[in-house]
Amino acid sequence: xxxxxxxxxxxxxxxxxxxxxxxxxxxxxxxxxxxxxxxxxxxxxxxxxxxxxxxxxxxxxxxxxxxxxxxxxxxxxxxxxxxxxxxxxxxxxxxxxxxxxxxxxxxxxxxxxxxxxxxxxxxxxxxxxxxxxxxxxxxxxxxxxxxxxxxxxxxxxxxxxxxxxxxxxxxxxxxxxxxxxxxxxxxxxxxxxxxxxxxxxxxxxxxxxxxxxxxxxxxxxxxxxxxxxxxxxxxxxxxxxxxxxxxxxxxxxxxxxxxxxxxxxxxxxxxxxxxxxxxxxxxxxxxxx
Amino acid sequence: xxxxxxxxxxxxxxxxxxxxxxxxxxxxxxxxxxxxxxxxxxxxxxxxxxxxxxxxxxxxxxxxxxxxxxxxxxxxxxxxxxxxxxxxxxxxxxxxxxxxxxxxxxxxxxxxxxxxxxxxxxxxxxxxxxxxxxxxxxxxxxxxxxxxxxxxxxxxxxxxxxxxxxxxxxxxxxxxxxxxxxxxxxxxxxxxxxxxxxxxxxxxxxxxxxxxxxxxxxxxxxxxxxxxxxxxxxxxxxxxxxxxxxxxx
Numbered sequence: 001x002x003x004x005x006x007x008x009x010x011x012x013x014x015x016x017x018x019x020x021x022x023x024x025x026x027x028x029x030x031x032x033x034x035x036x037x038x039x040x041x042x043x044x045x046x047x048x049x050x051x052x053x054x055x056x057x058x059x060x061x062x063x064x065x066x067x068x069x070x071x072x073x074x075x076x077x078x079x080x081x082x083x084x085x086x087x088x089x090x091x092x093x094x095x096x097x098x099x100x101x102x103x104x105x106x107x108x109x110x111x112x113x114x115x116x117x118x119x120x121x122x123x124x125x126x127x128x129x130x131x132x133x134x135x136x137x138x139x140x141x142x143x144x145x146x147x148x149x150x151x152x153x154x155x156x157x158x159x160x161x162x163x164x165x166x167x168x169x170x171x172x173x174x175x176x177x178x179x180x181x182x183x184x185x186x187x188x189x190x191x192x193x194x195x196x197x198x199x200x201x202x203x204x205x206x207x208x209x210x211x212x213x214x215x216x217x218x219x220x221x222x223x224x225x226x227x228x229x230x231x232x233x234x235x236x237x238x239x240x241x242x243x244x245x246x247x248x249x250x251x252x253x254x255x256x257x258x259x260x261x262x263x264x265x266x267x268x269x270x271x272x273x274x275x276x277x278x279x280x281x282x283x284x285x286x287x288x289x
Numbered sequence: 290x291x292x293x294x295x296x297x298x299x300x301x302x303x304x305x306x307x308x309x310x311x312x313x314x315x316x317x318x319x320x321x322x323x324x325x326x327x328x329x330x331x332x333x334x335x336x337x338x339x340x341x342x343x344x345x346x347x348x349x350x351x352x353x354x355x356x357x358x359x360x361x362x363x364x365x366x367x368x369x370x371x372x373x374x375x376x377x378x379x380x381x382x383x384x385x386x387x388x389x390x391x392x393x394x395x396x397x398x399x400x401x402x403x404x405x406x407x408x409x410x411x412x413x414x415x416x417x418x419x420x421x422x423x424x425x426x427x428x429x430x431x432x433x434x435x436x437x438x439x440x441x442x443x444x445x446x447x448x449x450x451x452x453x454x455x456x457x458x459x460x461x462x463x464x465x466x467x468x469x470x471x472x473x474x475x476x477x478x479x480x481x482x483x484x485x486x487x488x489x490x491x492x493x494x495x496x497x498x499x500x501x502x503x504x505x506x507x508x509x510x511x512x513x514x515x516x517x518x519x520x521x522x523x524x525x526x527x528x529x530x531x532x533x534x535x536x537x538x
Contacts, residue, residue: 157391157392158391160389160391160392163373163375166370166373167369167370167373167375167380168367168368168370169368170364170368171383173342174340174342174360174362175439176358176386176390176391221374222374222419223374223376223419224374227374
């Protein structure tokens with residue numbers, strides 16, 4: 001009974017297995033990036049970047065139809081160009097980085113939707129915006145897993161300067177020139193993971209598997225390594241439970257995954273041991289020291 | 290004695306407005322120098338110039354072969370994100386950057402050094418604490434431990450004793466004295482004249498330009514201090530270009 005409910009769907013249907021592997025790979029790649037975005041107070045940047053990749057993917061779509069690599073390549077180029085462009089404008093003018101990114105991504109979103117509408121249908125647009133994790137085929141799965149693997153390795157390589165750039169950027173500047181390249185590598189990581197997530201969850205929801213687990217982790221851990229482990233774990237759990245939910249209740253799969261993550265978030269806000277709301281209500285004596 | 294630092298007709302500033310104006314002088318290797326002056330005298334600007342954070346508008350800074358990155362620098366208001374989930378131990382360990390670089394590991398010898406540095410500033414038992422839980426004085430102790438590990442030949446401290454209690458100041462001053470005994474060059478911006486007179490053999494009295502530079506007793510006279518206060522003119526939006534000839538920066 002429990003077996004039928006929890007495990008059988010994945011044994012029976014190949015598309016469920018592929019979707020599960022895809023969400024697990026996305027969890028490993030994207031959730032740690034989300035933790036860093038959150039700690040750098042850049043939680044909404046992921047959203048902006050997700051919109052920014054749309055015109056690139058759309059241009060790929062215009063030239064090659066729903067071709068995986070054309071769309072991923074186009075998205076990667078567009079996302080990275082906009083991240084770096086916004087960074088450069090922020091450095092060269094009075095505009096702050098978030099403001100210049102806002103300008104860029106709004107232009108980008110409008111452009112992307114226009115391009116898709118010119119050539120495609122409303123179904124294509126929905127595919128772009130919300131993805132179809134259940135339609136992940138082998139090449140797509142390979143792309144997602146590769147992007148997550150590269151992302152994990154790259155994150156390990158820039159870990160130390162990235163942490164230092166978050167906590168004490170002045171000190172990093174005074175001991176090393178790694179700050180600038182680290183920032184760019186980090187933006188690349190964000191874009192890469194959004195491209196991976198875009199294939200399965202669409203541009204709008206790809207950010208969900210990046211940011212929600214990160215925000216969840218804040219309620220369960222005080223140090224960054226544990227936060228990352230919890231973020232990956234909760235992303236993977238959301239993926240698994242979300243797919244089951246969508247299978248049994250015939251819900252759209254992408255939103256189901258993100259909704260489960262949202263549910264975990266709400267529970268964490270209430271009972272999370274690090275600053276959860278319920279602990280305020282429990283009267284506890286203060287400590288001696 | 291060789292010069293650790295030579296300033297040659299140095300002008301530093303922002304948007305062409307000078308904050309340090311035509312400053313020349315020498316700091317000998319192993320010297321313990323206080324930089325004293327009113328707010329706005331250009332102390333922080335001078336330090337940023339020395340460690341290479343800002344480029345001179347004109348004139349030169351000669352570090353005698355030292356790279357700017359080899360100087361240990363404690364800024365006045367470190368841009369530390371104290372909410373970041375990192376422990377005191379990890380934060381102090383970053384002082385070993387010159388040895389570990391991006392990827393190098395921390396071996397047993399390094400661990401031993403980190404523990405010694407933490408003990409030297411009196412933070413034993415705080416190793417595992419998140420930095421968010423430290424008080425202002427404890428944070429300053431932590432930053433001194435990190436400076437200790439940097440093992441630099443020149444150490445630049447921008448108002449290191451601001452807003453900390455007497456005990457913390459005494460402990461950190463011990464660290465500064467130890468650096469001096471080890472023949473490291475230490476330059477510190479300070480406001481407490483009595484503290485400078487008691488502990489710093491040499492002083493630069495700065496008021497955008499040098500009012501006096503030399504032995505502390507000769508520099509910190511009431512007349513000089515009064516002059517410094519008067520000389521600290523404000524910045525003018527419509528200031529004319531300085532008449533001194535342009536020199537290569």
